Amino acid sequence: MTIRFIAACRLPMPWATFTMHGFEDEATGKEHVALTLGDVSGGEPVLGRVHSECLTGDALFSMRCDCGYQLQAALKRIAEEGRGVLLYLRQEGRGIGLLNKIRAYNLQDQGADTVEANERLGFGADMRRYDICTPMLDHLGVTGLKLMTNNPRKVDALTRDGVNVTERVPLTTGLNPHNEHYLSTKAGKLGHMMALDDFIQAQDVDRDR
Numbered sequence: 001m002t003i004r005f006i007a008a009c010r011l012p013m014p015w016a017t018f019t020m021h022g023f024e025d026e027a028t029g030k031e032h033v034a035l036t037l038g039d040v041s042g043g044e045p046v047l048g049r050v051h052s053e054c055l056t057g058d059a060l061f062s063m064r065c066d067c068g069y070q071l072q073a074a075l076k077r078i079a080e081e082g083r084g085v086l087l088y089l090r091q092e093g094r095g096i097g098l099l100n101k102i103r104a105y106n107l108q109d110q111g112a113d114t115v116e117a118n119e120r121l122g123f124g125a126d127m128r129r130y131d132i133c134t135p136m137l138d139h140l141g142v143t144g145l146k147l148m149t150n151n152p153r154k155v156d157a158l159t160r161d162g163v164n165v166t167e168r169v170p171l172t173t174g175l176n177p178h179n180e181h182y183l184s185t186k187a188g189k190l191g192h193m194m195a196l197d198d199f200i201q202a203q204d205v206d207r208d209r
């Protein structure tokens with residue numbers, strides 16, 4: 001693994017002032033980021049989120065998915081806890097990249113679901129890797145994660161890569177009329193552990209932006 005720490009800085013956010021740590025993956029040239037709050041090294045397991053890039057949801061307010069809502073909810077919970085870490089991994093579109101995700105969305109506009117669209121483009125349903133997390137967490141001194149996710153495959157993949165996930169914390173937020181079918185597909189085909197009844201309706205969520 002060729003993850004190299006580059007630099008850290010303060011990052012004031014609406015919920016707290018986090019520290020942003022920048023890493024370079026020398027093998028791929030990708031730039032990954034960790035956001036931390038409080039002392040995350042050693043001690044008790046840390047509340048954490050491993051978030052994969054979604055430009056459309058995280059930055060452009062898209063309602064097609066739940067990513068932006070989850071990102072904000074995770075940062076808010078970390079701020080409430082006063083201690084935590086969020087890894088922001090640059091693996092857009094479940095690892096197929098932004099332009100292929102737009103191609104996949106185009107197929108979804110014509111009736112394919114999120115898994116079928118990837119497959120029609122010749123990709124697996126989920127091409128992400130989590131082995132970059134271990135060196136990032138090691139650098140930060142994090143020894144255990146209470147992981148905010150609905151995705152049991154993410155827990156398994158991180159565990160296989162040597163991350164000590166001590167607990168799964170559900171992160172169900174952002175349901176809206178535009179992503180209801182997408183979220184049902186994730187639960188049905190990708191194994192995400194969530195029932196639509198668990199969700200806070202998007203219109204009840206203050207996105208703070």
Ligand SMILES: Nc1nc2c(ncn2[C@@H]2O[C@H](COP(=O)(O)OP(=O)(O)OP(=O)(O)O)[C@@H](O)[C@H]2O)c(=O)[nH]1
Pocket residue numbers: 050051052053054055065066067070091092093094095096101104105114118148149150151154171186192
């Ligand atoms: N290829 C593709 N990628 C998508 C689509 N919708 C969201 N994504 C990407 O999916 C990734 C987020 O994965 P999700 O399946 O939403 O959630 P997760 O990270 O597996 O699970 P959680 O931890 O519960 O959020 C981001 O990289 C998004 O860019 C889609 O329809 N097609």
Ligand SMILES: [Zn+2]
Pocket residue numbers: 054056057058065066067068
């Ligand atoms: Zn998304």
